[in-house]
Amino acid sequence: MTDSSTGAGAAYGGRDPDALARRAGERANPDRDQHFLVDDRVLDRIPAYLPDDADASHLLEIGGGAGALTDRLLAVAARRGSDADAAPVDADAAPVDADAAPADADTAPGRLSVIERDGVFADFLREEFATAVDDGLLDVIEGDALDVDLPPFTACVANLPYGVSSEIAFRLLPEGKPLVLMFQVEFAERMVASAGESEYGRLSVSAQHYAAVEIVERVPKEAFDPQPAVESAVVLCTPRDPEYEVGDEAFFLRFVKALFTQRRKTVRNAIRNTGHISGLDDPEAVVDAADEDLLRRRPGDLDPSAFAALAELARERGSPAEV
Numbered sequence: 001m002t003d004s005s006t007g008a009g010a011a012y013g014g015r016d017p018d019a020l021a022r023r024a025g026e027r028a029n030p031d032r033d034q035h036f037l038v039d040d041r042v043l044d045r046i047p048a049y050l051p052d053d054a055d056a057s058h059l060l061e062i063g064g065g066a067g068a069l070t071d072r073l074l075a076v077a078a079r080r081g082s083d084a085d086a087a088p089v090d091a092d093a094a095p096v097d098a099d100a101a102p103a104d105a106d107t108a109p110g111r112l113s114v115i116e117r118d119g120v121f122a123d124f125l126r127e128e129f130a131t132a133v134d135d136g137l138l139d140v141i142e143g144d145a146l147d148v149d150l151p152p153f154t155a156c157v158a159n160l161p162y163g164v165s166s167e168i169a170f171r172l173l174p175e176g177k178p179l180v181l182m183f184q185v186e187f188a189e190r191m192v193a194s195a196g197e198s199e200y201g202r203l204s205v206s207a208q209h210y211a212a213v214e215i216v217e218r219v220p221k222e223a224f225d226p227q228p229a230v231e232s233a234v235v236l237c238t239p240r241d242p243e244y245e246v247g248d249e250a251f252f253l254r255f256v257k258a259l260f261t262q263r264r265k266t267v268r269n270a271i272r273n274t275g276h277i278s279g280l281d282d283p284e285a286v287v288d289a290a291d292e293d294l295l296r297r298r299p300g301d302l303d304p305s306a307f308a309a310l311a312e313l314a315r316e317r318g319s320p321a322e323v
């Protein structure tokens with residue numbers, strides 16, 4: 001173990017965000033989705049939103065920028081390594097064949113992978129955190145988070161590029177890992193909304209299909225440089241199974257999308273009008289079989305379980321096309 005990981009607290013977690021941005025030598029460009037966090041208190045809090053029982057053995061960050069959050073996440077990863085060194089060995093529990101034993105997820109040295117699209121910042125991260133790279137604590141993947149193969153990861157913490165935050169979130173959510181993600185506040189409010197609320201929609205049902213989602217902090221524009229046009233919010237997504245079952249997840253999500261294109265119509269008319277989106281050949285058969293009480297309501301008033309029940313009925317009666 002090298003100095004940088006045994007001295008975790010000193011080596012990582014205390015870098016000044018303004019100094020990092022200066023050293024990077026390139027100004028953050030809002031046209032490239034670059035709004036860097038410069039508020040130390042916010043930066044310090046973000047990794048702490050990971051649940052205590054989350055497996056932090058391989059963290060993923062998307063959009064490392066000049067590395068202010070990377071530095072805090074390296075502190076988490078390095079601390080795991082030093083905790084593992086310090087952990088007392090329980091001789092009784094020692095496996096007979098140590099080579100064959102998988103590393104204990106709670107004590108294995110931590111690791112951080114960062115995906116960054118901008119080559120200047122990707123290079124800077126490798127230079128700034130060269131010791132972490134050499135120690136196998138950090139790897140920087142230069143590429144578009146929408147295209148690159150995701151490395152295996154146990155949790156993701158990121159201040160997302162807002163232009164593609166929805167696409168990235170829906171790449172990450174099906175992975176079933178804890179996520180701590182910064183979004184524009186309006187987007188975050190739509191993710192966490194419940195049936196009957198004005199922000200409730202396709203995004204709420206789809207996100208909550210994969211995870212329990214909550215806003216854990218609202219972040220003012222002043223925490224960033226350059227400042228974004230709107231406020232931001234940190235969302236914690238804790239994976240869990242939904243309270244309902246669906247036989248075909250892709251159809252369920254398509255059906256939800258279809259109905260929310262007609263959010264001001266009744267569910268009856270929304271089903272009838274959106275066969276071309278949901279892929280239903282016979283929407284009328286679904287309307288005939290569905291409960292009248294559900295059909296009279298608006299899509300925005302159906303909770304996710306009601307959507308799931310309706311989607312299952314649609315699958316049975318509506319002759320959905322294979323997609």
Ligand SMILES: C[S@@+](CC[C@H](N)C(=O)[O-])C[C@H]1O[C@@H](n2cnc3c(N)ncnc32)[C@H](O)[C@@H]1O
Pocket residue numbers: 032033034035036037038062063064065066067068069070115116117118121143144145146159160161162164
């Ligand atoms: C909001 S900044 C966050 C930077 C840094 N993590 C921070 O908190 O200060 C988003 C970062 O994502 C990068 N980025 C933008 N689009 C990307 C994409 N499609 N894939 C990967 N990174 C992207 C930008 O270059 C920028 O560094």
